[in-house]
Amino acid sequence: MSDTAFSDLVLPPDGRQSETARAIQRGALRYLAARGLVGVPEFSLASGRRADIAALDLRGEVWVVEIKSSVTDFRTDRKWADYRAHCDRLFFAVGPDFPVEILPEDTGILVADAFGAGLVRxxxxxxxxxxxxxALTLRFARAAAGRLMGLMDPEALRGVVL
Structure with missing residues (x-):
């Protein structure tokens, strides 16, 4: 199967995210790819938490990107602090109108829309x-491979633990 055959494989939206969050996710993933990282959205961590995006660079450095679609989303969701134990770098990805000054100073910041993202910090x-x-890299590889297999043949994964 050629690489071009994979261009037809597209994950359906998971339905949990707002349109704004999906746009931020798309832009953040494009930013990561431009920097040489590959990302897995909605990545389940060993703690049971789910990172909005987990990404790996060529050296194996792990980034977690937490998407915040609104100030209310940021202020009501404090799970992000738990992600530090699962990454080398922790970022927030927010929309262009988000007041970035309210984000913690010890995190990175990406400002994103559906077309890309810019690094603020x-x-x-x-x-x-x-x-x-x-352990995290192995979990990442199995999640990414499992998603690809699931797109190619959803029945192949019945009973497989990812």
Whole structure:
């Protein structure tokens, strides 16, 4: 199967996100790709939390991007602090009208729309322990491969634990 055959495979929207959040997600994923990272949206962490985007660079550095579609979304959802244990860098991705000054100073900031994103602030590095990185990378690989397999043949994954 050629790489061009994969261009027809598209994940359906999961239905949990607002239109604004989907646009921010798309722009953030485009930004990550332009920087050489690959991302998995709605990535389940070992803690049971779900990161809006988990991404890997070529060296194996792990980024988590938390999407905030509104100030209310940011103020009512404090789960993001738990994501630090699962990444080397933690970012918020917000829309162009979001007041970025309310975001924590020890996180990175991407301002995104459906067409791309811009870096407002780089996230500080807080390196993962080797064993944590290995387990997270394996989880990432299985999630990404499982999603691709599911697109190609949804019945193939029955009973497979990702």
């Amino acid at each position: 780089e996230a500080p590095l807080h390196a993962l322990a080797g064993a944590t990185r290995k």
